[in-house]
Amino acid sequence: MRQELHSLHVSTRGKGLVPIDRAVLDWVAGTGIETGLLTLWCRHTSASLCVQENADPTVRVDIERYFETLVPEQPGRYIHDDEGPDDMPAHLRAMLTNTQLSIPVSGGCPVLGLWQGLYLFEHRSRPHRREIVLHLIGT
Template sequence: MRQASGTLVVDTHGQGLVEFTDAVLEWVADAGVSEGLLTLFCRHTSASLLIQENAAREVRADIQDYFATIAPEDPARYRHDDEGPDDMPAHLRVALTAVQLSIPVRDGRPVLGTWQGIYLFEHRRRPHRREVAVHVIGT
């Protein structure tokens, strides 16, 4: 049994989905595990992780629009606004998505579907440098 752990840094440009599939693929290849389980964990409360289609850009735009509708930036709705009007909506959007993903590894690669990509979903308006803890265990 082998395992490896580390951190991937994802720079964002404000709200939106940032694909970092290639960084994950490279990290797993370097870890040298051919069969096992990969865990990704976003170390933030206002950004989350998604596996989503990576071919059509419209998918990302539609997802962002949907989350803006169900957790809008409306100061009259929320008590928590310590960091501005996008603060509480960001926390709600994280609560509706995930901060952790588990992906099987086979033949030294995460087992993703043809059109699946790994995304960090930035829920704040300003750019951030986000950390994703990575761990793989297997043979």
């Protein structure tokens, strides 16, 4: 049994789903581990991770719009606004989504469905540099 650990740094332009699958797939392939379990961990409380459709970009648009409706930025609605009006909504959106993913690895590749991609979901309005820790254990 082997383990590998890596930090992936992702620059965002503000709110939205940022594809990260190419970087993750390349790193997994480079480890030489054929069969195992990949864990992705987002080290932030205002961003998250998700597996979502990667074929039709309108899916991402609809998801982003849905979260704007579900957790709106409204002045006076939240007590916590230390970093601006998107501060508390970003924390709530991260809480409603995932900060960790576990994905099986087979044949040296994460086992994703035909239309599945990996995304960092940025919940803040301003650009950020996010860190995702990748841990792979297997043979």
